[in-house]
Amino acid sequence: MKSIIDINSDMGELKHLLDDSTYAEMIQYITSINVACGGHAGDDDMMLAMVMMAKEWGINIGAHPSYPDKENFGRIKIEMSSAAISETIAEQITCLKEIASNNGSLLTHVKPHGALYNKAVNDEEIAAAIGTGVKYVDEELKLFGLAGSNMLAVWQGMGFDIMGEGFADRTYEYNGTLRSRKFDDALITDPGIAAEQAESMARNENFTAVDGTALNIAVQTICVHSDTPNAVEITRAVYAALQP
Numbered sequence: 601m602k603s604i605i606d607i608n609s610d611m612g613e614l615k616h617l618l619d620d621s622t623y624a625e626m627i628q629y630i631t632s633i634n635v636a637c638g639g640h641a642g643d644d645d646m647m648l649a650m651v652m653m654a655k656e657w658g659i660n661i662g663a664h665p666s667y668p669d670k671e672n673f674g675r676i677k678i679e680m681s682s683a684a685i686s687e688t689i690a691e692q693i694t695c696l697k698e699i700a701s702n703n704g705s706l707l708t709h710v711k712p713h714g715a716l717y718n719k720a721v722n723d724e725e726i727a728a729a730i731g732t733g734v735k736y737v738d739e740e741l742k743l744f745g746l747a748g749s750n751m752l753a754v755w756q757g758m759g760f761d762i763m764g765e766g767f768a769d770r771t772y773e774y775n776g777t778l779r780s781r782k783f784d785d786a787l788i789t790d791p792g793i794a795a796e797q798a799e800s801m802a803r804n805e806n807f808t809a810v811d812g813t814a815l816n817i818a819v820q821t822i823c824v825h826s827d828t829p830n831a832v833e834i835t836r837a838v839y840a841a842l843q844p
Contacts, residue, residue, distance in 0.1 A: 603842035605802040606763070606821035608632035608744065609835065610664050610713065612650040613641035613673075617826055625832045627653055629839035632660040632821065634711040634744070637696040639666035639688060640674025647699045655705050662744070665692035665733075666713035674714035675781070682729035685716075689733025697737060709763065710734050711744035720751045721777060727754040734760070747801075747817040748776045766819035768798035768838045769828045774813040785810060789829045791837035798822045799841040 612635040636642030666674035720727040745751040747764030771779040800807040806814040
């Protein structure tokens with residue numbers, strides 16, 4: 601059965617998650633995959649493996665570009681010009697697009713990774729640079745971004761179809777932004793709690809920020825990170841909670 605809302609996951613980032621079948625087990629319960637394409641992680645072999653896995657399960661394939669910084673897994677800001685950001689975004693997406701095309705698949709969307717995603721939430725210049733990079737490759741690709749954030753407005757203004765994203769396995773601040781990973785309570789690792797949060801988002805109901813604030817955000821896709829502890833169990837629980 602399909603869930604009532606798109607469920608996405610960032611994959612192709614860590615070889616041990618491919619080797620221990622975490623990706624293979626999770627992919628049964630998601631509808632969109634965001635594939636690391638060489639910026640913060642990933643190489644041609646990993647991209648191919650993820651494309652073929654997604655093709656087997658008939659799910660959407662998207663690119664997951666980032667700052668070009670494997671050393672820090674794309675999780676710290678790098679000082680780059682807008683032109684340089686656009687260039688690296690285009691290069692990363694093109695790499696994955698060619699691998700997908702050579703194996704009978706098409707890309708459907710783009711979701712920035714890590715620090716680049718987080719900076720684009722409130723930085724219109726960075727959001728626009730990302731959009732420009734995507735346009736260099738394919739302006740028909742959808743863009744995934746934090747639900748309720750300005751990045752989506754920027755991309756929509758550039759003519760893109762957008763998908764507001766919520767997170768099942770991350771906690772939120774009072775203003776609807778994600779709790780920084782530097783805090784111990786940034787991740788939700790309990791499958792039941794993650795599923796409850798995902799269901800509240802999907803059904804446009806309130807859920808609770810870390811300080812107790814009631815949040816309500818309009819989402820079109822919900823993410824479970826593949827490197828979160830208990831990722832398989834979380835994904836299974838989220839999928840079960842989001843059945844029609």
